[in-house]
Amino acid sequence: MKRQTGTYYWPTTFPDAPAYPLLETDLSCDVLIVGGGSSGAQCAYYLADHDLDTVVIEKSRIASGSTATNTALLQYSGEKMFTRLVNTFGEEYIARHLQLLKEAINEIEAASKSSSIDCEFTRRDTLYSASCPEDVDKLRKEYKYLKQHDCEVTFLEKDEIEAKYPFSREAAIYSYNDGEINPFTYTHALFEEAVAQGVRVYEHTEMNGQHFDQESGHMIVTTKNGYAIEARRVIFAAGYEGLDIKNEKKASFESTFTVTTKPVDDLSAWYNRTLLWETARPYLYLRTTQDNRVIIGGLDENTDEEGDRNSKLIHKKYQLIEEFNTMFPTIRVEPEFYLASSYGGIVDGVPVVGKYEEFPGGYFVFAFGDNGMVYGQALAKLVAEEIVNGNSADLSMYLQDRPLLKKV
Secondary structure: OOOEEEOOOHHHHOOOOOOOOOOOOOEEEEEEEEOOOHHHHHHHHHHOOOOOOEEEEOOOOOOOOHHHHOOOEEOOOOOOOHHHHHHHHOHHHHHHHHHHHHHHHHHHHHHHHOOOOOOOOEEEEEEEEOOOHHHHHHHHHHHHHHHHOOOOEEEEEHHHHHHHOOOOOOEEEEEEEEEEOOHHHHHHHHHHHHHHOOOEEEOOOOEEEEEEEOOOOEEEEEEOOOOEEEEEEEEEOOHHHHHHHOOOOOEEEEEEEEEEEOOOOOOOOOHHHOEEEEOOOOOEEEEEOOOOOEEEEEEEEOOOOHHHHHHOHHHHHHHHHHHHHHHOOOOOOOEEEEEEEEEEEEOOOOOEEEOOOOOOOEEEEEOOOOOHHHHHHHHHHHHHHHHHHOOOOOHHHHEOOOOOOOOO
């Protein structure tokens, strides 16, 4: 199934992106990464610093899959509030999870700033607003939780929101120092750094099978063009397509829609160009880009059937523009890029690293959810830590069989 349809903005920002060769020989390595999107790049980035022979294969072009459709709002808060996650996982667990996500945003910033490629990383504040009066109390509880865990947040009442924005909401959490990034250039930047340190990257090299070799104790991955890669460890960082290799029951899918506008002349009515989202489900989210475009996304549909999703695209494009015009009546926008895509999440609200008995030495990075790039950075670091050191104190938090306080 094709996971996305439409026109993509991010690849136009880097038309001369590096190309990598096709694999045309058998080879062996310490670590094979299957997937050349953001999660694969993040894994390669963390492994490149160590004395490991690391290889990456990508079936198409680097960053050509869901990375090219990622809207790349960098936040630690997600669809499920931390106060709700505590009920599932416990206070100690979620406090550590929150800390790891904050660290991941800092590491994305550091990696992007050290690259010669412009990743367009910018610190942005976030307005997370109550979509209806009934959501105010739970938003206030979430604010108190974040405040207790040293998050830079304030709570805005209705009059304070109206003083800053041309729209009104009953209340909102205002978070400082979240971020935004160009996911396409960031992925290329991470691979550029990894390749400079010896990581080998192959494009147009599609995996078509794998098995465990008992004699060597290694995984053997075969490619569609007939070559074999022997690896001590394999990281499956193929995004949603990783589920075609190993189904993970915690993953669930729906459809989402995005519009990227033409550049806007005047964004002065948009206070601090904050990232915007809300408590409603489905929700609307907004951000700006370095060249003054607006990205409007959301209005998700509870379907992952390709034909159904694609049939809604044109209607959703106009609906997203209409929602924006309601919020910002003085900012004139015209759609230029628009797409419909699968949106994957994890049912209990925390991303997954799959370690399965039938894949000895294998790791599946399922950094699914609304903070996919942040999740990917956090998970990649922990997987690399275990491969390099033999253990990672925090990786068990994200394994598919992590302990829950209650059934989800």
